[in-house]
Amino acid sequence: MNKKQNNIKSIKYRQIIETGTKLFIRHGIKRITVEEICEEAGVSKMTFYKFFANKLELVKQIVTGMMDEGFKFVDNIMAQDIPYEEKVRQNIKHKIEGIRKYGDLFFEEFLRIPELQPYIAEMNSNAVKKIIEIFNTGKAEGAIREDITPEFYQYLLGHLSIMGNDDNLKKVFPDMGHRIETLIDVLFHGVFKTPSN
Amino acid sequence: MNKKQNNIKSIKYRQIIETGTKLFIRHGIKRITVEEICEEAGVSKMTFYKFFANKLELVKQIVTGMMDEGFKFVDNIMAQDIPYEEKVRQNIKHKIEGIRKYGDLFFEEFLRIPELQPYIAEMNSNAVKKIIEIFNTGKAEGAIREDITPEFYQYLLGHLSIMGNDDNLKKVFPDMGHRIETLIDVLFHGVFKTPSN
DNA sequence: CTATAATTAAACAAAATAAGTATAATTTTA
DNA sequence: TAAAATTATACTTATTTTGTTTAATTATAG
Numbered sequence A, B: 001m002n003k004k005q006n007n008i009k010s011i012k013y014r015q016i017i018e019t020g021t022k023l024f025i026r027h028g029i030k031r032i033t034v035e036e037i038c039e040e041a042g043v044s045k046m047t048f049y050k051f052f053a054n055k056l057e058l059v060k061q062i063v064t065g066m067m068d069e070g071f072k073f074v075d076n077i078m079a080q081d082i083p084y085e086e087k088v089r090q091n092i093k094h095k096i097e098g099i100r101k102y103g104d105l106f107f108e109e110f111l112r113i114p115e116l117q118p119y120i121a122e123m124n125s126n127a128v129k130k131i132i133e134i135f136n137t138g139k140a141e142g143a144i145r146e147d148i149t150p151e152f153y154q155y156l157l158g159h160l161s162i163m164g165n166d167d168n169l170k171k172v173f174p175d176m177g178h179r180i181e182t183l184i185d186v187l188f189h190g191v192f193k194t195p196s197n
Numbered sequence C: 001c002t003a004t005a006a007t008t009a010a011a012c013a014a015a016a017t018a019a020g021t022a023t024a025a026t027t028t029t030a
Numbered sequence D: 001t002a003a004a005a006t007t008a009t010a011c012t013t014a015t016t017t018t019g020t021t022t023a024a025t026t027a028t029a030g
Helices: A011-027 A034-041 A045-051 A055-079 A084-112 A114-140 A150-164 A167-172 A176-187 B011-027 B034-041 B045-051 B055-079 B084-112 B114-140 B150-164 B167-172 B176-187
Strands: none
Touching (some): A011 A045, A034 A055, A055 A114, A084 A114, A084 A150, A084 A176, A114 A150, A150 A176, B011 B034, B011 B045, B011 B055, B011 B084, B034 B045, B034 B055, B055 B084, B055 B114, B084 B114, B084 B150, B150 B176, B167 B176
16 A cells, blocks of 8 residues: 555656657657667666656656746746836746757657647647736736737737747847847837836 | 769769768767658659668768768878978868767767678778878878887877867867867877977 | 565567568659 | 659568566565
8 A cells, every 4th residue: 555656756757757858859759769768767668658658648748847847937937026028028038948948859840749739739728828817917017008919919929939049030149148138129119018108 | 875874973872972971960870761861862762772772881881981081181181292290280180070070979870880890890991001101101201200100109199089079178178179289289299200309 | 574566677469660672654864 | 755864652571669468676664
């Protein structure tokens, strides 16, 4: 009746997650085999299959972990006593840094896996909910212009992300921090109620 | 009787070589499939197998091409009218740059492929021959100290290569050019007959 | 110390992927 | 426009990967 397996976040589990993440980032998902992850993580195949039904379940849990971390970060920022605009800026920068850190290879392959489409849709929905939540906070605080709709806000955020990772823009602003700041300044100039408008 | 296939270095052939090299450098040899190379190179599988019996034959031809290019470079340098010591310096720098450019992944995997061991041994033997040839030129020109043996010369070169790619040394001398210059200065100080000795 | 849970190692069948070939059709090129 | 080069497709065979089963080993809590 001793239930040690309740150490759900056991050391082996974390080793698999970390190694999987590392290998997926470097080589993409399809190139990496379960056995490879096990060897690199110093874990037997049986242990892997104890925690994950298959490779795609591992992928899901990695992404879920990333999302959770992201939500936690957002919540921390939103609880701070700083201007709303500053909160949004920090959130955006954190998100884009995350995308950069994990690289395109992993995300782009992840998004195209047919079996994962329902999961991806749900993650997306969660993300949108969070964005709307932030948006509503801004509205409530009177920090966002009245005529900006949530849809347009989302649209701006999406394009900010695309532009922030654009290779041409990287040539113009090589430093990521500066690039993102500039993009926020330009794209969100008319969104926030600052002294200037 | 028209023999177009005598375009041995045809455009398709070069595309396969280039794409294969690129993919092997990024992901190593074992992870890359023949079909993947074909797709990326815009070439059908049949064309691939016209030029190469299999993936390892492609690997061989890539390495042979690299070696040939290296030998050509050495011959050019040696034909120039510059001090012997300067020739050796340029050759060493070129070789180490080559190793860096192709990265560890490709070379390390390449060197461990069992089926390629005879080929590797031959390439090695050719390389050693070339080194000895250069050494003998130096001896003939009186540019190398009398008591330096070819074996010791080779030993020094080998360790120069190892040290030039050492991560710890990279922290001390981040710039590769400076690092190699310094190593040559120190390790070969007693090899060349310079005004100072 | 000892029972129990956790992990491993090895062997294995089934599934999936990759290799390599044969054929006919299409495209290039001279 | 005819020969050569290339492709597309379909296919068989080989190899790799998956996921499971089993028994043995290791770690741990009481």
